[in-house]
Amino acid sequence: MAPSRNILPLLLLATLLCTQAKPDDKVQASRDKVSKALQDDEAAWADYVAEFGAGSVMNLVAGPQTKDLPEPARAAAYKNNFKAALREMDKLNKQAEKDGDDVAFGINSHAHLSAEEFAALRATGVRTAAKRRAPRRAGAESAAAASPAAEAAEAAALTSGGRKLQQTCSTSSGQVAYTLGSTVAPAAVNWVSNGFVTPIRNQGQCGSCVAFATTVLTEFALMKRNSIYNNANTDLSEDDLMECEPTLSGCNGAGLNTYVSSVSCRGQSTEATAPYNYADSNYCPAGDTRAAERGAMKTTLNFQWAAVPRSNADLMRAVATAPTQIGVKADGYAFQYYTTGIVGCSVEGKRAVSNHAVTVVGYGVSGGKPYFLVKNSWGTGWGEAGFFRVQKDCILSSKAPYGPFAMFASSPIVPVL
Template structure:
């Protein structure tokens, strides 16, 4: 990353974080009902009747008190926020906004995985990497209430490898992947490996503008599907170690499964995320870089919950934690497309 690009990204991030902090702090001393009204206006939220509003207010109040207690304690390297998920219970959030469901049988049946791991024997890798600064990452997208994070993760990784191979950064179609992959892949969950395999066998993927996202799974549109804009050969799986993941991300963005169902993940507002999470994979993200803040190393993760979550739609997750699977299990099922 050039000094100019790095400075611009840091300045943008600091401005975003400062604005978010200012918004949150401005709400702290308000009566809770007024905080809820302002939050509703900020996020365009409307309820069908007074009963639903009262129900959602109770959830919002509990989440707001939790966010405030965590942030005031000041004993974590990250902060929480009253983001778009603040009026959802954690169970509601898990039911609607995740969607990675590892299926070992499907993975074993796929014929498009390439071996051996091509980045196994690198002599060295850069000390930091941010594929956004190199123009290889499209803007943050929003899966909304369809649990197809697996499709967004796979498409994001494909968009990047196409840019690295052809010089063209295109926004490609998650809806085509959602509608056409088959094998049970749906808004109820799926895997990036199945998506990569579909794209390879389909001889490509069309653009977002040609086959736009609808937030629901529909019938596979063969006319739009035939208008391929870019393709991949297949995919590779990353060995289950942070060293292997580092080698891969040093060369291209990588899709990864994580456990993203925790309340701190739900309400993450910025900073270097260090927990709490386990290794029960239920969400898919794209690792688009890595670096270090003070003495703590991190993965730079692109999510698919819109730019209002986290750091403009991104999370910095602690790396090199010295335990199997890495933080939130980020190394347990990682893969990337080959072109």
């Protein structure tokens, strides 16, 4: 018997709801990959090493506990971590499915690290003034104490072209008042597809995330102010920020506003002049080609920035004008194993601790769910080829007081052009 006309609308509605509830193909594929890997974790580990280790676990990102181990011992530790990770991924995926979140947690370039190693390696880049360690030059001075010649050489370098010449920048240099409260933002913005975001980079084993997040802002400002620059020929130097900012933070992390104020104060050189070297340095060149480039870029950028109120609406308005730097809570399984999709409102959002800096580069709607698009600095083997999405317009409640990954635990920062 054919269904009555009264039943047909209900059947159509049920069909539509089922269609909307079905995970995105990429999400489902990532979940299925984990399920398959659990059936033969030895084969899955071999595939993982082939994909992310270039045939050798020595080429995988090394955690603090394993980086100095010989390869066989490191391989054994990584394999155990990986097998345990598969079970955690499966739990996260089942919870996401239960919650109706269209997101997948799965095998990415960080699946071989223990939770502790991941937190120590990746969730250390954002520092408050109280938690920032003593200037890293202190170690060099202690080592040089037994060598007067070395001590004199370092002092001469610092005086005639090093850090002491850069100690005049204020942490509020370039800061202006936030004035976007009444701005009406468009329905969707994507600075990546609009050509104002450069390719994904990898900060490596260095807590330099704030330098990378800030550079997204300065590169955007450069491209917006000067039509000769685009996402193919623009590449400003994170290393220059790390070497020349006054607080000597380097790979130990920095405050969210450390480098935006530094760029406003003294400019930023290019990657070609100061390539990223994944390490600390005690020397900031002055009086040379690189210093001249910084000075010229300071004038070209005329960089100013504002702290954004911690709300969905204000972040949306800020991102509508420019990529916006934020701090997130990154030391959790959900962040470590994220592969694709939109992270739901309640995930990893309970603790008010920002320990990693990233940049929101757009927002939109997918499958009826609004999201923020965020650029990370861990290479293309993590997330959606280096990016991730989190649900927008979350209700900040006692269950999730700071939104996904504690995005609103600190004030975002937007360049003002």
